[in-house]
Amino acid sequence: MNVDRCLGSLDEAIAAAKALGLDASAAVVTRETTRARLGFPSSAYVLALAGGTGVGKSTLLNAIAGENVSLASARRPTTSEAVAWVPSSRGRELAGLLQWLGISEVREHAGGALADVAVIDLPDFDSIARAHRDRVDALLPRVDAVLWIVDPEKYKDHVMHGAYLREFAPRIRRQIVVLNRSDLLTPEDTRRVADDMRDQLRKDGAAAVDVVATRAREGAAGIRELREWLESGVEAKRVVASRIAAEAREAVRDLAAGAGVLEGTAAPLIAPARRERALSSVAAGALALIDVAGLERQAVAATRFAARRRGAGPLGRLTSAIYRLSGRARTSADPVDFLRRWQLRGSLAPAVEPLRDLVTSELPSVPAPLRGALAALSAPALLDHRLTETIDRSLGAETANFQVPTSALWSVISIAQYAVTALLVFSLLWFASLFVIHDAPVGAIPVPYLGPVPTPVVLLAASLLGGYILAKLLGLHAGWLGRRWAKRVSARISREVRQAIADNLLVPLEQFEASRAALHNAVRAADDGCS
16 A cells, blocks of 8 residues: 555546536545545554434443543534544653644543544534534544444434444444444344344445444443454554545545546457547548538639739730739639638538537437536537638648649740740731832732742741640640649548547547546556555
8 A cells, every 4th residue: 555656646636527527625625634634643443333312322431441531411413513532652742732732622642542533523414403413524534443333223324224333334444343233132133133234234335343332331341342453553643544544535436427438448449440430430521511622723723824824925925914903813823822711612511520419419428427528528619629620720821831842844834935935026027018118019029939928928927837836735734733732632632631620629538538547547556555
């Protein structure tokens, strides 16, 4: 048993429980109480006498002490304030601990075999005075050991078993049930009642708690078996440490039970195969909204626009300027802007629906304390917002590296286009001069012919045909290059969006699962370190 390791497991369990949205307030109180107890000396342990009205707690304490320590009478309730019976040698040492317990009425004894025990007579936990029960409820979590005192009439009392034994028995290592007032029974009946009490303890999950019979009104002679248990030589420090360890362990187990990871393994709430199918559906819906086919068209158009500006010659530059100034380039040849405007093309609600349905379908099988937190993870607004952020980050990273492809062939075509344009201008001027210069004698300006066709006409036709062929070649090459780039871009966008959705969309659920796993590990560590 390692108390530090045990409390460390409690810290981990509380952190995991809070991350899961579980109520960890009781565990936090336990942590504060146990750490506070560690701050006091453990050379003596605190033993509480707990029982209902009339079972003889005060009489039993007086029998243990051999003197009147606590008032005992027929009037009920008798014990209104807790009374401490402490060894005089430990009085000063235990003063701070008793103050923390809120006990002001203290009786001292010489010590002897009980020099390491401080006995506290608690008020009746079934008292008609509510303040008495509140006092018991405040003290029991702080004491180190307990004598559960019953009598033949109240040994199966519901308050004793339902409200106290079932809760505190797993949290206390040193404890025993005292069947007091057994002088009212025959020896045979005493054994029968004690066995019946043991059966009830097994039902309460406290099978390890033993039962002894006492006759406190007979004094020391009537409590020999109990006295042997008290003087059994258990080291006080070990009692204190075991009490803290047991309390911490049960607090961890309570949190783990709320998360459904107390027994077995912390299996994922959602099967991996179902999760992958849902994510694939979400990615398909998101990519449909992004419009990958439209992106490819934009990429091809952007490549052709770049080719026109670089390789279409002087006339191509003119048409590119008109294309750009008219705004057509922004709407049909700008893949970056096309991706940035993806949210304008519809809602993400249909895309996130498969994931929301998946989480919602698992809610009935999830422990009730976790359902609220898990349901919050599948809220449409939250999923929509997270998916939007995921897509924006993914597209932003991709568009930052967008670069429309170019080719050296375009420069060659551009030079050829300039040459063709020059030839076209020359042939047009030559052809026009034949009609503009009227006064020159026809015979003075011979017009060369290529066959039956005048050379200016041939040059004009050749330049027009050459320009058309070059433009067609430029368009074909730009289209081929653009389609290749568009396929790479769309494949990369699809891959990155799918990966981003798989990596980021379910981060809250993964954190939820990680917290469940951490709580499961804390239980295993507590079982090992607190035993």
